[in-house]
Amino acid sequence: MRTPLSAVPKSIVSDPKKLSAKTAAILDGAMQEFLAHGYTDTSMDRIAAAAGVSKATIYSHFQDKADLFTAIIQRLAEHKFSTFFDPRDAHALQGEPRLVLRQLTGKMYEQALQDTQFCEFMRLIIGESGRFPELAKPYIENIAKPFIQALSAYLESRHELRLKDPEATARTLMGTMIYFIMLQEMLHGREMLPMSPERMVDNLIDLIVPK
Amino acid sequence: MRTPLSAVPKSIVSDPKKLSAKTAAILDGAMQEFLAHGYTDTSMDRIAAAAGVSKATIYSHFQDKADLFTAIIQRLAEHKFSTFFDPRDAHALQGEPRLVLRQLTGKMYEQALQDTQFCEFMRLIIGESGRFPELAKPYIENIAKPFIQALSAYLESRHELRLKDPEATARTLMGTMIYFIMLQEMLHGREMLPMSPERMVDNLIDLIVPK
DNA sequence: GTCTATACATCGATAGAC
DNA sequence: GTCTATCGATGTATAGAC
Incomplete structure (x- = not known):
């Protein structure tokens, strides 16, 4: 009747250990900004600043803002x-x-x-x-x-x-x-x-x- | 112990019967757009179009977007x-x-x-x-x-x-x-x-x- | 009071140098 | 891969004519 616990899906995103330093910094900065200000009030500039990278670098790791979110x-x-x-x-x-x-x-x-x-x-x-x-x-x-x-x-x-x-x-x-x-x-x-x-x-x- | 029901606050906004036609149209249009698209994704242009008035008219009835919201x-x-x-x-x-x-x-x-x-x-x-x-x-x-x-x-x-x-x-x-x-x-x-x-x-x- | 036209800022996304 | 500089679009808010 119930779905067994083993059906719980495994990790969706990439293994953290396989993330580059830049990618991890972007994710951390974006997480911080999105949680603090929501989606639309978080600009890519703010994320770039929080992550310590340039805006173009973000776009080389993620397709767009929605993808990063x-x-x-x-x-x-x-x-x-x-x-x-x-x-x-x-x-x-x-x-x-x-x-x-x-x-x-x-x-x-x-x-x-x-x-x-x-x-x-x-x-x-x-x-x-x-x-x-x-x-x-x-x-x-x-x-x-x-x-x-x-x-x-x-x-x-x-x-x-x-x-x-x-x-x-x-x-x-x-x-x-x-x-x-x-x-x-x-x-x-x-x-x-x-x-x-x-x-x-x-x-x-x-x-x-x-x- | 409990607050009596008579303490329920009365209407906060103005009496609908005292609203001008324009004000009512703005409120209705804004309600429709805010509910459909949220706060930041609702532009004052969209509200003006939905209400059938110009954007300047909205600002003559409400201080700013946050006030209207x-x-x-x-x-x-x-x-x-x-x-x-x-x-x-x-x-x-x-x-x-x-x-x-x-x-x-x-x-x-x-x-x-x-x-x-x-x-x-x-x-x-x-x-x-x-x-x-x-x-x-x-x-x-x-x-x-x-x-x-x-x-x-x-x-x-x-x-x-x-x-x-x-x-x-x-x-x-x-x-x-x-x-x-x-x-x-x-x-x-x-x-x-x-x-x-x-x-x-x-x-x-x-x-x-x-x- | 209500409109058109616009000022001014900011956004997402990209081009091009390195 | 990463940066600086910038483009085009869009946003809020207002000036000025009527």
Whole structure:
């Protein structure tokens, strides 16, 4: 029924170890600028300056601005894929449900707060998914899909939870956390509509794990 | 404890009936273009053409492009506020929980699908909240806050649910639905990661309403 | 108030020297 | 491969006629 975890696609972009110094500098500079200012507000001049190369050099490594941008997003999806939640990190999804779920949600919230790039990345994915429809693919394949599949597999394995639909439950956990982070951190709901992450997590666990 | 519903702010922009024909045309044209192409990819020339006025006329009614954009967002937040979910529509939140919650979630999903402007609006709010930090305010005040408050008030009123934290539960419902819509409709998860809205809603209700 | 015409800046992309 | 210099297009915003 479910797709096995081995179906998770391997690296899309080139192996970092095979990148030239210039290419790596361009990718790093572009990542920094795109995350800070978005797509259209990031000029090729800014990227060139941030990367320490000339603009023409960028065009000798990438076809155009859109090509460089999509390369960045794919690169970030891989990077965030492994830090936001790595399904290969299987031992994190073993053990007593209340403990596992608390550890998992805590990890999500912490990383969203500590790594400011995460919110900017989500902003970019959603904001530019109209202009770049193919942009969502690396996010879904490398982040959303592995997370949902690994979590639903865990929920399904814990028979004492007696969940009728583990995948739907996994999506509820992910949606609750992501929207909470969006509302509180990205849309400044922290001040206008206060709510502690502890209350959210406690309640979420109470909803999923029967008393 | 909770803010009473009467504290929901009234209209921020001018009364539509007091707008001149030109101003209304500009607002409508700008709304159409901003929703279709985003902020930076919408030029003042395009807005002028869509509104059927000259570019100079726009600048006689609005200070600059950013001013026009924020006016549009505030206008949309009011409009969507009443269509996405109107807390004044109180009779929608009365009755048996399973029925009420099914009706509410169904309404959310239907409107997101039927009104294509809703997804574009969400994309704009999130995507441009970096450039325009004050942009999130109309969304939170007019959409998120009234929804959460009205739903948590209802959940609290149904004592048979025995919810320890009605507001956190209300946020879980909203987050589940919004992220589901984002993933499936905006990020093309419908094809890459299929999931029916019926399964999501059924499971969500089972989590909230005890058997 | 509304228009046409334009000033001025900046962008993506490239030509050509080295 | 990498650079400097530049082209052509397009953007925001405004001046000035009506």
